[in-house]
Amino acid sequence: MFLDRIVATKHEEVSALKKSLNIGQAERTIAGLESCRGFEQALIGRNRPVGLIAEVKKASPSKGLIRPDFHPAGLAQAYEEAGTDCISVLTDSDYFQGSNEYLKRIREQVKVPLLRKDFTIDERQIYEARLIGADAILLIAAILTKNQLSSFYTLARDLGLDVLVEVHNRPELDMVLDIGKASLIGVNNRDLKTFITDLKVTEELIALLPKGIVAVSESAISSTDDVAFVREAGAQAVLIGEHFMRQSNVRNAVNELLGPITKKEGASG
Numbered sequence: 001m002f003l004d005r006i007v008a009t010k011h012e013e014v015s016a017l018k019k020s021l022n023i024g025q026a027e028r029t030i031a032g033l034e035s036c037r038g039f040e041q042a043l044i045g046r047n048r049p050v051g052l053i054a055e056v057k058k059a060s061p062s063k064g065l066i067r068p069d070f071h072p073a074g075l076a077q078a079y080e081e082a083g084t085d086c087i088s089v090l091t092d093s094d095y096f097q098g099s100n101e102y103l104k105r106i107r108e109q110v111k112v113p114l115l116r117k118d119f120t121i122d123e124r125q126i127y128e129a130r131l132i133g134a135d136a137i138l139l140i141a142a143i144l145t146k147n148q149l150s151s152f153y154t155l156a157r158d159l160g161l162d163v164l165v166e167v168h169n170r171p172e173l174d175m176v177l178d179i180g181k182a183s184l185i186g187v188n189n190r191d192l193k194t195f196i197t198d199l200k201v202t203e204e205l206i207a208l209l210p211k212g213i214v215a216v217s218e219s220a221i222s223s224t225d226d227v228a229f230v231r232e233a234g235a236q237a238v239l240i241g242e243h244f245m246r247q248s249n250v251r252n253a254v255n256e257l258l259g260p261i262t263k264k265e266g267a268s269g
């Protein structure tokens, strides 16, 4: 199964990281860094009725190569010009052809908050995310124990990062709600084990979220009808990668899918 293979690769990467990243040194470096840009806050004060996390995604396990002419900083700039609230950057190299370098470059190019989209299984990856310039990390409930999810969440927040906690089914959501820490929850419409996508997953799970949680619908959103459907189901934001990556003009594609910016200039969240 692909997800198991991805996690096995992450264990190898973490072994290497154990040699190259010293936690004490990382803490000292992070203490001198600028504060993170507020990822969750950008979604709360969104530019449109539905918030947008636009993803920089070259390839995926389910679709192979998605965007051959891939220029991450240029794509991020186009997203920012189109008024995205946040950007997600895939940093996994083996399965998504992503890179930490892409995130570093994008951070220099745009001002919007950045999600480091990767498969976090060890605390060192959280230090690494902060060091490469991420403002938020993804924690995927499907690959973590309850204890890991809870302690990684706390560590990320202590390092100043926001956390998008991702779920795909009821047991995962129950675990996340039981921990009681997450304020930003992503419902992935894609089953990461089978790659089957279904927007009804958003409808089913968002209905179970307590008030006050910012809900994001992730994956397989590619039409205005899809956006309307997940909004109707209660999503305050959407995370979209492949659809935008397949368009030659990414800036126009954002405006066509999400509509014009409605937030008044200078208005805060």
Ligand SMILES: O=C(O)c1ccccc1NCC(=O)[C@H](O)[C@H](O)COP(=O)(O)O
Pocket: 002, 055, 057, 060, 061, 062, 063, 188, 192, 195, 218, 219, 220, 221, 239, 240, 241, 242, 243
């Ligand atoms: O995209 C995949 O094929 C995939 C396979 C296995 C694990 C994760 C995967 N994708 C990560 C994501 O969650 C998506 O990149 C993200 O939600 C955007 O989805 P989409 O708009 O469908 O590109």
